[in-house]
Amino acid sequence: MAKTAGAKRSSLSRTILIAVLLVIVGLAALAWFNRGPIQGYTTAATTYSARVACSCRFVAGRDLEDCAKDKLAGMEMVSLSENPEAQSVTASIPFVNTAIATN
Structure with missing residues (x-):
């Protein structure tokens, strides 16, 4: 059994x-x-996020964590990172798309 x-x-x-x-x-x-x-969609999301976050960070002078709050609904998967020396922000959706915006 x-x-x-x-x-x-x-x-x-x-x-x-x-x-x-x-x-x-x-x-x-x-x-x-x-x-x-x-x-x-991922190209639009990363490009938009990088551009808005770069302006927020290096033109408005806000912290990147504060700028991340400006992402639109539906962009939760977009992660942001900055390069202060190059004054650029990289927005990425892991394994799918990446965009860089420079001041």
Whole structure:
């Protein structure tokens, strides 16, 4: 009887693994087919964020953390970093897009 329970668990584990893999493949295919719009939105988000944060930081003289509050709704994934020597701000969405604005 113990072998039957073990076989059922193994079958269930295999089924769950296959379902998870199918979901991952499905999401990857969805991202691939929508890569044009995704690239457009991420380019707009990073470029806008870099420009606004650079002006905020080096023209208005505010801290970068304070400037990050000026991001629009939906831009939560955009991260900001600064280079004080070059007076530039880099906005990036990890593994997708990066933009640099210079004062």
